[in-house]
Amino acid sequence: xxxxxxxxxxxASAAGAxxxxxxxxxxxxxxxxxxxxxxxxxELFEDEGIGIRVIAGGAWGFAGVDDLxxxxxxxxxxxxxxxxxxxxxxxxxxxHLAPAPALVGEYRTPVGRDPFEVSLDDKxxxxxxxxxxxxxxxxxxxxxxxxxFVREQRHFASSEGAALDQTIIESGGGLDxxxxxxxxxxxxxxxxxxxxxxxxxxxxxxxxxxxPGNAGRIAEEAVALLTAAQCPAGRxxxxxxxxxxxxxxxxxxxxxxxxxxxLGHEAAYAGTSFLTPDLLGTFRYGSEHVTMTAxxxxxxxxxxxxxxxxxxxxxxxxxxxxxxFTGYLxxxxxxxxxxxxxxxxxxxxxxxxxPIIRMxxxxxxxxxxxxxxxxxxxxxxxxxxxxxxxxxxxxxxxFQFGTQNGWEIVxxxxxxxxxxxxxxxxxxxxxxxCDAVAGPAxxxxxxxxxxxxxxxxxxxxxxxxxxxxxxxxVRVEPAG
Amino acid sequence: MSAxxxxxxxxxxxxxxxxxxxxxxxxxxxxxxxxFAGNEIHQSVAxxxxxxxxxxxxxxxxxxxxxxxxxxxxxxxxFAAAEDSRRVTSTSDVSPLPAPTPGDRDDPVAFAEAxxxxxPQERAELVSIITEAAAAHRVNAYGALSATxxxxxxxxxxxxxRSATSTQASLVSVARGDDGGGYASRHSADIDALDVADLAxxxxxxCERNQGATAVDPGDYEVVLSxxxxxxxxxxxxxxxxxxxxxxxxxSFMRIGEQLMSGSITIRDDARTPDVFPFPFDDEGVSxxxxxxxxxxxxxxxxxxxxxxxxxxxxxxGHSMPQPNTWGPLPRHVAMDAGDTPWHEMISSVSRGLYxxxxxxxxxxxxxxxxxxxxxxxxxxLIENGSITRPVKDLRFTQSIIExxxxxVQVSRERRLELGEGESGVLSPWLHIGRxxxxx
Numbered sequence: 068x069x070x071x072x073x074x075x076x077x078x079a080s081a082a083g084a085x086x087x088x089x090x091x092x093x094x095x096x097x098x099x100x101x102x103x104x105x106x107x108x109x110e111l112f113e114d115e116g117i118g119i120r121v122i123a124g125g126a127w128g129f130a131g132v133d134d135l136x137x138x139x140x141x142x143x144x145x146x147x148x149x150x151x152x153x154x155x156x157x158x159x160x161x162x163h164l165a166p167a168p169a170l171v172g173e174y175r176t177p178v179g180r181d182p183f184e185v186s187l188d189d190k191x192x193x194x195x196x197x198x199x200x201x202x203x204x205x206x207x208x209x210x211x212x213x214x215x216f217v218r219e220q221r222h223f224a225s226s227e228g229a230a231l232d233q234t235i236i237e238s239g240g241g242l243d244x245x246x247x248x249x250x251x252x253x254x255x256x257x258x259x260x261x262x263x264x265x266x267x268x269x270x271x272x273x274x275x276x277x278x279p280g281n282a283g284r285i286a287e288e289a290v291a292l293l294t295a296a297q298c299p300a301g302r303x304x305x306x307x308x309x310x311x312x313x314x315x316x317x318x319x320x321x322x323x324x325x326x327x328x329x330l331g332h333e334a335a336y337a338g339t340s341f342l343t344p345d346l347l348g349t350f351r352y353g354s355e356h357v358t359m360t361a362x363x364x365x366x367x368x369x370x371x372x373x374x375x376x377x378x379x380x381x382x383x384x385x386x387x388x389x390x391x392f393t394g395y396l397x398x399x400x401x402x403x404x405x406x407x408x409x410x411x412x413x414x415x416x417x418x419x420x421x422p423i424i425r426m427x428x429x430x431x432x433x434x435x436x437x438x439x440x441x442x443x444x445x446x447x448x449x450x451x452x453x454x455x456x457x458x459x460x461x462x463x464x465x466f467q468f469g470t471q472n473g474w475e476i477v478x479x480x481x482x483x484x485x486x487x488x489x490x491x492x493x494x495x496x497x498x499x500x501c502d503a504v505a506g507p508a509x510x511x512x513x514x515x516x517x518x519x520x521x522x523x524x525x526x527x528x529x530x531x532x533x534x535x536x537x538x539x540x541v542r543v544e545p546a547g
Numbered sequence: 548m549s550a551x552x553x554x555x556x557x558x559x560x561x562x563x564x565x566x567x568x569x570x571x572x573x574x575x576x577x578x579x580x581x582x583f584a585g586n587e588i589h590q591s592v593a594x595x596x597x598x599x600x601x602x603x604x605x606x607x608x609x610x611x612x613x614x615x616x617x618x619x620x621x622x623x624x625x626f627a628a629a630e631d632s633r634r635v636t637s638t639s640d641v642s643p644l645p646a647p648t649p650g651d652r653d654d655p656v657a658f659a660e661a662x663x664x665x666x667p668q669e670r671a672e673l674v675s676i677i678t679e680a681a682a683a684h685r686v687n688a689y690g691a692l693s694a695t696x697x698x699x700x701x702x703x704x705x706x707x708x709r710s711a712t713s714t715q716a717s718l719v720s721v722a723r724g725d726d727g728g729g730y731a732s733r734h735s736a737d738i739d740a741l742d743v744a745d746l747a748x749x750x751x752x753x754c755e756r757n758q759g760a761t762a763v764d765p766g767d768y769e770v771v772l773s774x775x776x777x778x779x780x781x782x783x784x785x786x787x788x789x790x791x792x793x794x795x796x797x798x799s800f801m802r803i804g805e806q807l808m809s810g811s812i813t814i815r816d817d818a819r820t821p822d823v824f825p826f827p828f829d830d831e832g833v834s835x836x837x838x839x840x841x842x843x844x845x846x847x848x849x850x851x852x853x854x855x856x857x858x859x860x861x862x863x864x865g866h867s868m869p870q871p872n873t874w875g876p877l878p879r880h881v882a883m884d885a886g887d888t889p890w891h892e893m894i895s896s897v898s899r900g901l902y903x904x905x906x907x908x909x910x911x912x913x914x915x916x917x918x919x920x921x922x923x924x925x926x927x928x929l930i931e932n933g934s935i936t937r938p939v940k941d942l943r944f945t946q947s948i949i950e951x952x953x954x955x956v957q958v959s960r961e962r963r964l965e966l967g968e969g970e971s972g973v974l975s976p977w978l979h980i981g982r983x984x985x986x987x
Contacts, residue, residue, distance in 0.1 A: 100873055106636040108871045111628035114615040116596065128667075130593040134617035146593055153667035154581070154588035157675050187635040209796050211873060247797040252915045331584045334728075335689035335721040338907075419594040458908045458943075460922040465943055465987060467920050469912050487913060489920075491943070491987055522691040522719075523580050523592070524970075542987075546945070547913030 068222035069230065071140055075119050076226050078144035084121035084128075084151070086164070087144070088225035090376060091117045091135075092418040095183070100213040101194040104202065107211075109187060116418035119144045123151035125161025131419040165403035167379050169228035174373025176236040177366065178269030182216040185270050190214050193278065200282035201244050206290045212242035212278060213263055215516075217528075221376075229378040237369060237528065238272045239265025239514065244286040246293050253292035253486060255471055257285045259310050260454050265514035265528065266367040288472065291484055297545040298473050298488035304448030305490055305541040306441050309505075311470055312431060313513040313531035314454045319494040320352075320359050321429040321529070323463035324386050324394065325412075325520075326401040332423075337520050338461025341494070342392055344405055350392040353498030356434055356536075359387040361396055363411060363427035368530020369514040370414075370427030377422055379411035386429070390499070396424050416525035423521050428512065430532035434504030438535040441503050442476055449473040449543055450481060451488055456546075467491040469546050487546040497538060505534035548575055550698050550710035557702030560601075560622050567605025568644050569629075570703040571622070572830065572869065574598045577663075580693040581670040586678040591667060597621065600869060603629040607638040609871055642854040642870055644705040645833050645863065652834075653711050657824040659737030662714035665694040673718070673743050680747035681722050686754050688747075690720030694738050701832035709832040715824060716741055717966055721925055722754035727938060729753025730775065730905050730925035734964050734972070736824060753904060753926045760938035763929060769900030769956075770983040771893045771930065774963040774975035777883065779906045779921065780948050781814065781975060782967035785878050787914040789816070789840050790866075791855035792875025799849070800917050800949055806845045809955040811886055814841040816850060816866070816878035822964060823880040824972040828865060835865035840878065844953075852876040882974035886958025890977035893957050895933040897979070902928040902935055906944075909968070917948040920986075942985040954981040 068091040079087035096112040116133035117140055128151030132143040194212050201210040217237040224230050241263030245254040258264040258276055266272050307315060323340040327333055342350070363370050363381035374380055377399055386394045395405075396412040401424065414425040442450060456469035473488035474481045510532055518527045548556070557571040575597050582590040597617050603610045603626070610633025612625040670692050681688035693716065700710040716738035722729045731750035733741045772780075793799035800807070818826050818835035829835050831853055839847050851859070852867030855876060866876035894902060904926025912918040923942050928935045959977035967973050 102873045104637075107873045108611060109632035109636055110611045110613060111632050112613040112615075113624055113628065115618070116616070126588065126591075128591060131595070132617075133596045133615055139617070143595075150579075150591045150593060150667040153671040154591045156668075157583075157671050157678065158587040160587060187631065191635045209798075245796070245798070250915075252798055331687070331689060331723075332589055334584060334723060335582075335691060335719060419596060421590055421592050423590075456910045456912045456920065458910045458920045458922070460941060460943075461907055461924055465922060465941075467943060467945070467986075489912060489945075522582055522590075523578065523594075523693065547916040547918045547947075 071117060071135060072222055072224035074137055075117060075140050075144045076224060078141040079119060079121045079148055080226060082145045082148035084123045084148050086122040086226055087119065088223065088377060089117055089119045090418055091222045092219060094217065094219045094417060097216045098213065099190050099194060100211065101198045102211045103209065104198055106191055114417065118415065118418040119147045120421060121147045121151050122162050123148045124155030126151045126154035126158050127162055128154065129421040162400060163403050164399040165408045167399055167409060169225065170374060170378055170380060171230045172373065173232045175234040176267045178236050179271040180269045182238045182270045183218055196279040197242055197282045200279050201286040204286050204290050206246045206293060207244050207286050208247040209245040214240040214273065215263060215265065223374065223376065223378055225378055231374050231378055233373050235267060235372060236269065237265055238268050238270060239263040239516065240273050240276055240278055242278055242282055242285060244289040246289040248293045251293050253289050255285045255289040256453055257281045259513060260471065261517060265369060265516050266512060267369055267371045268367040272367065292472055292486045295484040295486040298449065298485040298543065299475060300544040302540050303543050304445045304537060304539055305543060306448060306450040306535060306537045308452040309509065309511050309533045309535055310513055311451055311454050312533040312536050314457060316359060316429055316431050316531050316533055317515055318457060318459045319463055319466060320386060321426040324396050325424045326395040326397045327424045329395065330401055330404055336522050341462045341464050346392055348393060351390055351499065352387045352392040352495055353390045354501045355389045356501050356504050357387055357390050357498050358432040360385050360430050360432060361412065361427050362430055365428045365430065365532065368428030368512045368532065369528040370530040375411040375413045376415045377413045379409045382411050384410045396426065398424050414527060416527055420525045425520065425527045426518065426529040428530035428532060431504065431536065433507045433510040433534050435506050436503035437505050438509060441535065441537045442481055443479045445476045445479060448476045449485065449488060450476055464494050466494065488543060489546045490541050490543045492541055500539045500541065501536055502539055503537040505536065510534040550700055550712055553698060553700035554702060554708055554710050556622065557700055560626065561702055561704050564704055567603055568704045570602040570644055572600040573700045575698045576695065578693065578695040579667065580691055581674055582691045583674050583678060584689045585687045586682050588671060588674060599625045601625040601629040602870060603633045604641055604644065605633060607641055608633045608636045609641050610636055644703045645707060645831050645853055646705050647707045648834060653709055653827050655819060655821060655825040656711045656827060657713050657736035659714050661737055661739040662694045662716045663696040665738050676743045677720050677747045680751055684751050684755060686722045686724045686751060688720055688722050692718045703832065707832045709828045711827055713826055718743065718746060720746060720750045722750045724754050724758050726759050727754065727757040728925045729757055734966050757926050757938040760940045762940045765942060765985045765987050767982045767984050769897050770980050771897060771900065771902045772978045772980065773904050774965055774977060775905040776903045777975040777978050778965040778967050778973045779909045781881050781883060781973050782969060783909060783911060783919050784917065784948055785881055787911055787917060789849050789878050790875040791849045791851045791859065794849055795855060795858055798914060800915060801846045801849055803846050807949045808841060808844040808952040810844045811955055811958050812841055812844050812952050813884040814881065815839050816881050818880040820882065823882055823974050829867040830869045831867040833863050833865040833867060838864050850876045850878045879971040883976055885960050885962050885976050887960050888957040890959035890961050893959065893977060893979040894930055894935060897930045898932060900930045902930055912945060918945065919948060920945040943987045944984060945986045946984045951980050951983055956981050
């Protein structure tokens with residue numbers, strides 16, 4: 068890998084690049100899916116290539132290729148320079164990078180048991196046991212469970228002298244049970260929705276999920292939802308489970324603190340942000356119970372690594388400190404635009420994509436309450452579990468989320484199951500109404516594996532630590 | 548490599564097959580994209596890759612191996628991975644490889660040499676038409692121009708050999724002023740057919756008209772939806788209901804023979820029409836047939852792949868995604884029939900309502916009832932007494948698509964080719980809808 072990267076950097080410099088970096092990436096993915104008692108697919112995916120990023124004429128250029136012959140790599144580097152030169156003829160403002168030390172090192176995700184050393188037979192066996200545990204209810208029309216394992220070897224090198232080798236390992240799994248009746252369809256998922264829960268960890272994470280042990284309960288909950296009462300409507304107290312809190316953090320804190328959005332780089336696609344630089348350090352984003360961090364050192368989140376994709380070391384930054392907006396996710400270029408240095412959040416979806424600012428592990432720091440205490444001190448409200456739908460505006464203010472199920476709370480007690488709940492609000496008002504966050508014992512790291520951003524589209528795996536939390540006077544209603 | 552070279556590569560692999568059956572899909576992609584923000588190019592990228600997918604069927608088991616790489620060993624790696632996969636899969640419900648059908652043709656295909664040959668310099672020059680127009684009006688332009696060429700070959704041991712080279716050029720732009728923005732996009736197989744100056748005029752005009760928006764109360768409004776917004780409705784219908792698997796699993800709103808929408812609504816999937824990025828075959832190599840999904844408001848048919856067709860005792864309509872999969876077939880060339888009303892006359896027939904340029908972040912809330920939610924974005928205007936009177940702040944809607952389409956008043960005679968969020972082509976008209984629900 069080092070020979071290839073040096074060849075790429077030399078070719079870029081010879082073609083006129085004032086700066087160049089490259090990432091040689093080898094990615095192996097296993098995906099196994101069992102559906103309705105049948106192994107629906109076992110997909111084994113290998114991917115290798117190089118992405119070369121340059122500055123020439125004061126503009127960026129990027130080119131990637133999966134042909135790793137010397138001639139191909141050199142020509143790709145020259146093409147990146149041609150692209151930069153073409154852009155430089157339109158641009159007036161040259162790219163400026165905040166300084167960053169040129170680092171050398173190695174990092175490997177700590178794992179108990181390498182998931183690629185577990186046989187496919189054992190993995191299929193676990194999924195078949197999970198499926199079997201959901202098969203006892205005739206109302207369950209679709210049973211689906213899956214596992215995914217990723218091993219990504221990354222070599223990063225830059226014309227400034229950085230040379231970094233990383234091996235990132237991810238393990239994920241989950242199950243969905245879908246129940247149907249003549250006029251209703253309801254799905255319950257575990258440990259999280261949209262296919263699976265994933266972390267930077269080894270096979271031990273899958274064993275800890277205990278998919279077979281939870282499958283029967285989840286299937287029964289899906290069936291119960293078919294005849295559950297519709298969620299009540301009105302303004303009321305909402306308690307989010309940790310998985311839904313994680314997605315709320317993702318959409319309403321993670322994305323709006325991306326500094327490239329703030330500077331307009333994503334204005335035509337993902338959007339901008341209400342968290343403009345003039346608000347930094349003074350804007351009340353939430354209540355005093357709300358502290359949020361970006362922490363790429365916090366295992367086992369999917370945003371845990373040694374260095375980001377422009378060679379900046381993993382670190383912890385405070386984004387919201389006891390309710391006050393205090394920081395952004397940044398890159399060397401965007402940090403320079405506001406007089407700061409990068410806090411290491413540039414990430415790319417493989418070798419073929421340009422690194423852009425992405426979430427690492429964006430965490431709602433634990434509080435001092437507990438789910439039990441929150442319910443016990445709620446007169447009337449709903450406890451909402453597991454995301455079903457999510458939507459938020461392009462500045463990340465106006466949101467509406469739906470969850471798979473809810474529990475009505477009356478006089479401090481969890482009473483009846485309710486279906487089709489949705490809740491909505493405006494980001495600062497919502498977080499401003501947060502009056503409790505559960506403590507470390509109920510705080511868990513979750514993974515989002517479908518975070519979309521960028522053109523061409525990039526799908527990123529990001530982490531979110533969160534605990535159950537409570538919000539007052541929230542608009543709640545049934546969907547459909 | 549050319550399509551013939553990819554076919555030869557696949558032929559060699561199939562010829563070396565010792566036992567069982569195999570399908571090889573090879574796709575060579577060259578994709579370049581120039582992105583701009585604040586009237587400057589801030590990202591410009593290129594990618595060249597080969598994706599090989601092998602499906603092996605032997606002893607009643609199916610395995611899949613995928614490799615992205617140009618290495619000479621790539622195809623052998625894919626076969627080895629597929630064999631590793633095959634050994635651990637179930638022995639039931641194997642979907643057979645489709646046989647070639649007499650009369651199969653590898654055309655029409657959306658292809659233009661100009662797109663395949665477009666250079667970074669040419670893209671930069673096209674982008675500058677927009678940025679200069681924006682600068683002349685003291686607004687900022689943002690967006691992306693992409694040019695993609697893909698050569699796909701599918702070769703199977705059942706004798707099927709299909710190949711096609713397609714191109715796609717896409718230009719999307721937002722213009723932003725001090726207090727509001729506009730949106731416009733154009734898509735074509737041919738980058739030279741993109742009317743960039745027309746797009747620039749539209750996006751700047753919408754931006755200038757959308758400054759200083761004021762709020763209106765949420766509630767039910769009569770609306771005129773532009774094709775950008777209609778595309779979201781059609782794409783979500785395709786995802787949640789037009790698949791045979793969704794019907795078989797009781798997840799679809801489609802009740803065949805029942806009228807669920809206005810008689811003015813006809814929705815088809817037609818991969819052969821030149822209007823919607825034509826492509827001759829699906830990911831099983833089966834020729835894609837035109838399917839009328841909604842016929843004058845009546846649920847008429849859904850699309851099939853081989854597994855769902857076997858389940859229902861019919862033949863595949865050629866809408867398969869790569870097999871095997873758990874998500875089922877998908878229409879990827881959806882078009883709504885045009886009506887006979889010029890779109891601007893729709894506005895003149897609205898006494899009080901909203902004109903919606905586009906939706907954003909549209910998500911399914913209750914798929915069976917086709918309830919979706921999302922926001923309006925970059926161009927929401929109040930219509931009063933037949934005229935657009937002022938811009939209004941963006942609103943959240945939560946609305947059943949089929950209920951909205953049941954209340955269609957007029958369909959425009961003009962249509963536009965759009966790309967949905969899933970990047971499939973959608974041919975959409977303007978729609979005048981009697982009631983649409985905005986919640987906040």
